[in-house]
Amino acid sequence: MVKKPVGVTDAELAVLKVLWARGPLTAKVITEAIYPDGAESEFAAVHSFLQRLERKGLVARDRSSFVHVFSPAASPADILGQELKTLAERLGADSIAPLIMQLIDQKRLSRKEATEIRKLLERYSNG
Numbered sequence: 062m063v064k065k066p067v068g069v070t071d072a073e074l075a076v077l078k079v080l081w082a083r084g085p086l087t088a089k090v091i092t093e094a095i096y097p098d099g100a101e102s103e104f105a106a107v108h109s110f111l112q113r114l115e116r117k118g119l120v121a122r123d124r125s126s127f128v129h130v131f132s133p134a135a136s137p138a139d140i141l142g143q144e145l146k147t148l149a150e151r152l153g154a155d156s157i158a159p160l161i162m163q164l165i166d167q168k169r170l171s172r173k174e175a176t177e178i179r180k181l182l183e184r185y186s187n188g
Contacts, residue, residue, distance in 0.1 A: 067117040068147065069140055076110045077119065077133055077140065085123065085132035 069077070079094045080086060086094075088108050096103040111131055114120035119140075123130040149157045170178070 067119065067143065069117075069119070069144070070110075072106070073110050073114055073119075074140070076107060076114060077135070077137075080120070080131060080133040081137055085130045087128050087130055089128075091131065 075095050076091055079091050083090075083094070088111055089104065091111070092099050092104045092107040095107060111120055111122075115122055115131075119133070119135045121132050121134045123132070145157050145160055149155075149160055152160075154160065165178070
């Protein structure tokens with residue numbers, strides 16, 4: 062879980078998405094997933110993204126073998142929550158509720174999504 066506010070760039074998010082989808086991977090495999098025809102410069106870029114993500118506490122590195130393996134240390138929900146909080150702060154909002162209402166207003170919800178939101182509202186409004 063993300064403990065302190067950290068920003069995630071689009072490039073870093075691309076790396077996290079590969080890790081979320083495929084699990085622990087080497088930097089080479091991550092690079093091939095993001096840049097299928099990648100050159101050495103793309104490998105260096107991905108390695109840099111991984112280092113930044115590790116410093117931010119969003120990626121864990123397994124150094125037990127010669128080739129290091131990276132895995133996500135934050136979930137998509139962790140990142141989404143932090144991004145919403147950051148956006149609310151940037152907009153000067155005291156609450157993320159207006160952001161959530163705007164998102165719901167902009168996208169038609171499935172019946173399942175609407176039910177899940179109702180359950181959340183009931184749980185947190187009675188607490």
